[in-house]
Amino acid sequence: MIAILLRRLQSRPSASADDQVLGRCERGALTAALALGSAMNKQTIAIAVGPARREDRVLAMALRGGASRAVRVSDEGLEDLDYLGLAQVLAATIKWVGASIVLCGDRSEEEGTGAVGPAVAELIGAAHLTSIASIKSESNGARTMLLVERVAGGTRERFRIEAPVVLCMRPPLVRPRTGTGDTTEELTRTPRNAPSSIEELDLGRLGLEARAIGHRRGTAGRLRPVRGPRRAAVASSAADLIRRLRADHLVPPARVDEEAS
16 A cells, blocks of 8 residues: 655645645655556555644545545644654554555655654654655566655666655656646546545554654644745854744743843
8 A cells, every 4th residue: 555645735724726735745745656556556545644624625635636545633732743743643644554655745845854754764664765756666576666766966866665665755847747647637636436535533543642742742832834944044152042942932931030140
């Protein structure tokens, strides 16, 4: 089974068009997974974490595009997860559905860290590759290998890799041609006999506890999408570093006695 990890763009909460609710990397993962599932005659299952009001839209897109199933994990406290907590939920869901090939976006458009995919791979004990441009399958007797092309630093690298594997997809290098199954119109067109229901799981069914994965709850503030790229800067002193961390709500605010000193 092939799992597709999806996440709605949180920086566009009021977006209505289908081509605005998925980031470019997530769209690349969705189209590549659907094409790979068709070529390998494998089921594809779309997975998202979060409330129905946010994530059902992207899961419905996956079902209309040809995904076999869609699963959403929803539970109290999931809004405040850091990348590792999110990876733990996704890894448990991947194990629950029994997928051995996992595709996800290389990095989100809001934060651009690219940390979730590699963390998921480590948690499920799978190999992983980032910046993937294309995937094909190759059968060699009883073994099926994936032919993967990676584009990074201006160079192209080709790999043969066997499941279990997590592949982090980059945006398509060119706009897909009509008829390839990769365009927005074709992704949102309902195929015959397409499933329409989205399965909902909670942490208990996955064998997880909210307090065990809520790493960010030990810091201050809610997770906020980064709107636009940020330039890295070197702190001039320890006090300057603490000030910046507090501005980003990564450490608690100063106490009155600290400010007085």
